Amino acid sequence: MRLIIEDTNKHAGQWTARYIVDRILAHQAKTDKPFVLGLPTGSTPLSTYAELIELYKSGAVSFKNVITFNMDEYVGLPEKHPESYHSFMWNNFFNHVDIDPKNVNILNGNAADPEAECAEYEERIQKAGGIDLFLGGVGENGHLAFNEPFTSPQSRTHVQTLTDETIMVNSRFFDYDVNKVPKQAMSVGIATVLDAREVVILALGPKKAAAVKQCIEGSVTHMWPISNLQSHKKGIMVCDELAASELTVSTYRYFKDIERASLL
Ligand code: GLP
16 A cells, blocks of 8 residues: 655645546556546545646646546435535536546436435446546545445445534534534445555545544554555555644654655
Protein backbone atom coordinates (compact mmCIF):
# COMPACT_ATOMS: atom_id res chain seq x y z
CA MET A 1 0.00 0.00 0.00
CA ARG A 2 1.15 3.54 -0.74
CA LEU A 3 0.56 6.50 1.54
CA ILE A 4 1.02 9.92 -0.04
CA ILE A 5 1.29 12.77 2.46
CA GLU A 6 0.93 16.21 0.90
CA ASP A 7 1.21 19.44 2.88
CA THR A 8 -2.25 20.85 2.11
CA ASN A 9 -5.72 19.86 0.96
CA LYS A 10 -5.06 21.62 -2.36
CA HIS A 11 -1.82 19.75 -3.01
CA ALA A 12 -3.43 16.42 -2.08
CA GLY A 13 -6.17 17.19 -4.63
CA GLN A 14 -3.60 18.12 -7.26
CA TRP A 15 -1.60 14.94 -6.66
CA THR A 16 -4.75 12.83 -6.91
CA ALA A 17 -6.11 14.53 -10.03
CA ARG A 18 -2.77 14.19 -11.79
CA TYR A 19 -2.56 10.54 -10.81
CA ILE A 20 -6.05 9.89 -12.22
CA VAL A 21 -5.20 11.70 -15.46
CA ASP A 22 -1.99 9.72 -15.72
CA ARG A 23 -3.92 6.46 -15.34
CA ILE A 24 -6.51 7.53 -17.95
CA LEU A 25 -3.79 8.47 -20.44
CA ALA A 26 -1.85 5.24 -19.82
CA HIS A 27 -5.05 3.26 -20.38
CA GLN A 28 -5.90 5.15 -23.56
CA ALA A 29 -2.42 4.53 -24.93
CA LYS A 30 -3.10 0.78 -24.69
CA THR A 31 -6.74 0.38 -25.69
CA ASP A 32 -9.81 2.05 -27.19
CA LYS A 33 -11.96 0.68 -24.38
CA PRO A 34 -13.36 3.31 -22.03
CA PHE A 35 -11.61 3.96 -18.76
CA VAL A 36 -13.97 3.08 -15.89
CA LEU A 37 -13.71 5.46 -12.95
CA GLY A 38 -15.41 5.11 -9.56
CA LEU A 39 -16.16 8.44 -7.86
CA PRO A 40 -17.11 9.79 -4.43
CA THR A 41 -18.90 12.86 -3.12
CA GLY A 42 -18.29 14.88 0.05
CA SER A 43 -16.12 17.86 0.79
CA THR A 44 -12.92 15.83 0.50
CA PRO A 45 -12.82 15.26 -3.29
CA LEU A 46 -13.59 18.92 -4.13
CA SER A 47 -9.94 19.90 -4.59
CA THR A 48 -9.43 16.85 -6.80
CA TYR A 49 -12.46 17.70 -8.96
CA ALA A 50 -11.27 21.33 -9.23
CA GLU A 51 -7.88 20.16 -10.48
CA LEU A 52 -9.40 17.59 -12.87
CA ILE A 53 -11.48 20.42 -14.36
CA GLU A 54 -8.33 22.55 -14.74
CA LEU A 55 -6.49 19.69 -16.41
CA TYR A 56 -9.42 19.16 -18.76
CA LYS A 57 -9.52 22.90 -19.63
CA SER A 58 -5.79 22.90 -20.32
CA GLY A 59 -6.28 20.06 -22.80
CA ALA A 60 -4.35 17.52 -20.72
CA VAL A 61 -7.27 15.06 -20.60
CA SER A 62 -10.66 14.33 -22.10
CA PHE A 63 -13.44 12.44 -20.34
CA LYS A 64 -15.24 11.50 -23.59
CA ASN A 65 -14.09 7.91 -23.32
CA VAL A 66 -14.53 7.60 -19.55
CA ILE A 67 -17.40 5.79 -17.83
CA THR A 68 -18.09 6.75 -14.22
CA PHE A 69 -19.81 4.95 -11.36
CA ASN A 70 -20.57 6.89 -8.21
CA MET A 71 -20.21 5.23 -4.85
CA ASP A 72 -23.47 6.10 -3.22
CA GLU A 73 -26.69 8.11 -3.05
CA TYR A 74 -29.24 8.93 -0.37
CA VAL A 75 -32.50 6.98 -0.41
CA GLY A 76 -35.62 9.06 -0.97
CA LEU A 77 -33.96 12.40 -1.65
CA PRO A 78 -35.19 13.88 -4.96
CA GLU A 79 -32.45 13.88 -7.63
CA LYS A 80 -32.84 17.65 -7.99
CA HIS A 81 -32.37 18.27 -4.24
CA PRO A 82 -29.22 20.41 -3.85
CA GLU A 83 -27.71 17.84 -1.47
CA SER A 84 -28.42 14.75 -3.58
CA TYR A 85 -25.24 13.15 -4.83
CA HIS A 86 -26.63 13.57 -8.37
CA SER A 87 -26.66 17.37 -7.86
CA PHE A 88 -23.26 17.28 -6.22
CA MET A 89 -21.62 15.44 -9.12
CA TRP A 90 -23.12 17.57 -11.88
CA ASN A 91 -22.44 20.84 -10.05
CA ASN A 92 -18.91 20.06 -8.97
CA PHE A 93 -17.58 17.99 -11.82
CA PHE A 94 -19.62 16.62 -14.73
CA ASN A 95 -21.02 19.98 -15.93
CA HIS A 96 -17.47 21.28 -16.32
CA VAL A 97 -15.92 18.51 -18.42
CA ASP A 98 -16.72 16.74 -21.69
CA ILE A 99 -18.16 13.55 -20.20
CA ASP A 100 -21.00 11.94 -22.15
CA PRO A 101 -24.06 11.93 -19.81
CA LYS A 102 -24.79 8.38 -21.03
CA ASN A 103 -21.52 7.31 -19.40
CA VAL A 104 -22.46 8.65 -15.97
CA ASN A 105 -23.82 6.09 -13.52
CA ILE A 106 -25.26 7.11 -10.16
CA LEU A 107 -27.51 4.92 -8.04
CA ASN A 108 -31.17 5.89 -8.19
CA GLY A 109 -32.10 6.57 -4.58
CA ASN A 110 -35.77 6.80 -5.59
CA ALA A 111 -35.99 3.45 -7.37
CA ALA A 112 -39.30 1.66 -6.80
CA ASP A 113 -37.38 -1.52 -6.03
CA PRO A 114 -34.16 -0.50 -4.23
CA GLU A 115 -32.82 -4.07 -4.01
CA ALA A 116 -33.24 -4.53 -7.77
CA GLU A 117 -31.56 -1.18 -8.39
CA CYS A 118 -28.54 -2.29 -6.33
CA ALA A 119 -28.28 -5.65 -8.10
CA GLU A 120 -28.57 -3.97 -11.49
CA TYR A 121 -25.83 -1.49 -10.56
CA GLU A 122 -23.42 -4.35 -9.90
CA GLU A 123 -24.36 -5.84 -13.28
CA ARG A 124 -23.73 -2.52 -15.00
CA ILE A 125 -20.25 -2.36 -13.45
CA GLN A 126 -19.54 -5.87 -14.71
CA LYS A 127 -20.82 -5.02 -18.20
CA ALA A 128 -18.51 -1.99 -18.29
CA GLY A 129 -15.60 -4.36 -17.68
CA GLY A 130 -15.12 -3.62 -13.98
CA ILE A 131 -13.74 -0.45 -12.43
CA ASP A 132 -10.21 0.60 -13.38
CA LEU A 133 -9.75 3.08 -10.56
CA PHE A 134 -12.07 3.69 -7.63
CA LEU A 135 -11.54 7.05 -5.94
CA GLY A 136 -13.03 7.29 -2.46
CA GLY A 137 -13.13 9.32 0.69
CA VAL A 138 -13.48 8.16 4.26
CA GLY A 139 -15.95 8.96 7.02
CA GLU A 140 -14.82 10.09 10.45
CA ASN A 141 -15.90 6.69 11.76
CA GLY A 142 -13.93 4.93 9.02
CA HIS A 143 -16.85 4.34 6.67
CA LEU A 144 -16.05 3.69 3.04
CA ALA A 145 -18.71 4.94 0.62
CA PHE A 146 -21.68 4.44 3.00
CA ASN A 147 -20.39 1.13 4.35
CA GLU A 148 -20.68 1.83 8.04
CA PRO A 149 -18.64 0.03 10.72
CA PHE A 150 -19.37 -3.73 10.86
CA THR A 151 -20.35 -3.94 7.18
CA SER A 152 -19.08 -7.17 5.70
CA PRO A 153 -15.94 -6.96 3.58
CA GLN A 154 -17.84 -9.22 1.14
CA SER A 155 -20.66 -6.69 0.77
CA ARG A 156 -21.99 -5.68 -2.64
CA THR A 157 -24.16 -2.72 -3.61
CA HIS A 158 -26.92 -2.51 -1.02
CA VAL A 159 -29.26 -0.31 0.96
CA GLN A 160 -27.51 0.87 4.10
CA THR A 161 -29.05 2.30 7.25
CA LEU A 162 -26.91 5.21 8.37
CA THR A 163 -25.49 5.43 11.88
CA ASP A 164 -26.53 8.31 14.14
CA GLU A 165 -22.92 9.47 13.98
CA THR A 166 -22.95 9.72 10.17
CA ILE A 167 -26.35 11.42 10.21
CA MET A 168 -25.00 13.96 12.68
CA VAL A 169 -21.80 14.55 10.70
CA ASN A 170 -23.70 14.91 7.41
CA SER A 171 -26.32 17.22 8.95
CA ARG A 172 -23.92 20.08 8.13
CA PHE A 173 -25.23 19.81 4.56
CA PHE A 174 -28.85 19.92 5.81
CA ASP A 175 -28.93 23.12 7.93
CA TYR A 176 -27.49 21.13 10.86
CA ASP A 177 -30.89 19.49 11.24
CA VAL A 178 -30.54 15.72 11.73
CA ASN A 179 -34.23 15.30 10.88
CA LYS A 180 -33.58 16.50 7.34
CA VAL A 181 -30.83 13.92 6.70
CA PRO A 182 -32.07 10.76 4.94
CA LYS A 183 -31.79 7.76 7.24
CA GLN A 184 -30.77 5.35 4.49
CA ALA A 185 -28.50 5.36 1.51
CA MET A 186 -27.60 3.06 -1.35
CA SER A 187 -23.94 2.25 -1.47
CA VAL A 188 -21.54 0.11 -3.40
CA GLY A 189 -20.22 -2.61 -1.10
CA ILE A 190 -16.72 -3.00 0.27
CA ALA A 191 -16.13 -5.88 -2.16
CA THR A 192 -17.34 -3.68 -5.02
CA VAL A 193 -14.64 -1.14 -4.17
CA LEU A 194 -11.96 -3.76 -3.60
CA ASP A 195 -12.72 -5.38 -6.98
CA ALA A 196 -11.46 -2.24 -8.71
CA ARG A 197 -8.05 -2.61 -10.31
CA GLU A 198 -6.83 0.37 -8.29
CA VAL A 199 -8.27 2.08 -5.22
CA VAL A 200 -7.29 5.62 -4.22
CA ILE A 201 -8.65 6.94 -0.92
CA LEU A 202 -8.47 10.61 0.03
CA ALA A 203 -8.41 11.70 3.67
CA LEU A 204 -8.13 15.38 4.49
CA GLY A 205 -8.16 17.38 7.70
CA PRO A 206 -7.78 16.55 11.39
CA LYS A 207 -11.18 14.84 11.69
CA LYS A 208 -9.91 12.01 9.49
CA ALA A 209 -6.72 11.42 11.52
CA ALA A 210 -8.16 8.52 13.55
CA ALA A 211 -9.42 6.75 10.42
CA VAL A 212 -6.05 7.24 8.70
CA LYS A 213 -4.23 5.79 11.71
CA GLN A 214 -6.51 2.74 11.76
CA CYS A 215 -6.20 2.24 8.04
CA ILE A 216 -2.42 2.50 7.95
CA GLU A 217 -1.32 1.15 11.32
CA GLY A 218 -4.29 -0.83 12.63
CA SER A 219 -5.44 -4.33 11.79
CA VAL A 220 -8.00 -5.08 9.12
CA THR A 221 -11.23 -5.01 11.08
CA HIS A 222 -14.92 -4.60 10.33
CA MET A 223 -14.97 -1.86 12.98
CA TRP A 224 -13.05 0.35 10.53
CA PRO A 225 -14.28 -0.42 6.99
CA ILE A 226 -11.48 1.73 5.53
CA SER A 227 -8.91 -0.73 6.94
CA ASN A 228 -9.92 -3.14 4.14
CA LEU A 229 -7.76 -1.02 1.89
CA GLN A 230 -4.80 -2.95 3.33
CA SER A 231 -5.93 -6.08 1.52
CA HIS A 232 -6.00 -4.42 -1.91
CA LYS A 233 -3.01 -5.10 -4.10
CA LYS A 234 -2.97 -1.57 -5.49
CA GLY A 235 -4.29 0.64 -2.73
CA ILE A 236 -3.21 4.24 -2.25
CA MET A 237 -4.19 6.58 0.55
CA VAL A 238 -3.65 10.29 -0.11
CA CYS A 239 -3.80 12.61 2.87
CA ASP A 240 -2.73 16.02 4.02
CA GLU A 241 -0.50 16.70 7.03
CA LEU A 242 -3.48 17.18 9.34
CA ALA A 243 -5.01 13.82 8.48
CA ALA A 244 -1.59 12.20 9.01
CA SER A 245 -1.19 13.73 12.46
CA GLU A 246 -1.99 10.62 14.52
CA LEU A 247 0.52 8.36 12.74
CA THR A 248 3.61 7.37 14.64
CA VAL A 249 6.73 9.25 13.63
CA SER A 250 8.35 6.10 12.25
CA THR A 251 5.34 5.32 10.02
CA TYR A 252 5.24 8.91 8.80
CA ARG A 253 8.96 8.85 8.00
CA TYR A 254 8.77 5.49 6.26
CA PHE A 255 6.14 6.65 3.77
CA LYS A 256 7.78 10.04 3.24
CA ASP A 257 11.14 8.36 2.59
CA ILE A 258 9.81 5.70 0.27
CA GLU A 259 7.85 8.20 -1.83
CA ARG A 260 10.87 10.51 -2.00
CA ALA A 261 12.99 7.57 -3.13
CA SER A 262 10.48 6.66 -5.84
CA LEU A 263 10.88 10.15 -7.32
CA LEU A 264 14.66 9.78 -7.70
C1 GLP B 1 -20.15 10.69 3.18
C2 GLP B 1 -20.02 9.83 1.92
C3 GLP B 1 -18.67 9.20 1.80
C4 GLP B 1 -17.61 10.24 2.09
C5 GLP B 1 -17.72 10.66 3.53
C6 GLP B 1 -16.78 11.78 3.91
O1 GLP B 1 -21.02 10.18 4.14
N1 GLP B 1 -20.99 8.83 1.77
O2 GLP B 1 -18.50 8.62 0.52
O3 GLP B 1 -16.33 9.70 1.87
O4 GLP B 1 -19.03 10.97 3.92
O5 GLP B 1 -17.31 13.03 3.60
P1 GLP B 1 -16.45 14.34 3.62
O6 GLP B 1 -15.51 14.22 2.47
O7 GLP B 1 -17.42 15.45 3.40
O8 GLP B 1 -15.75 14.39 4.91
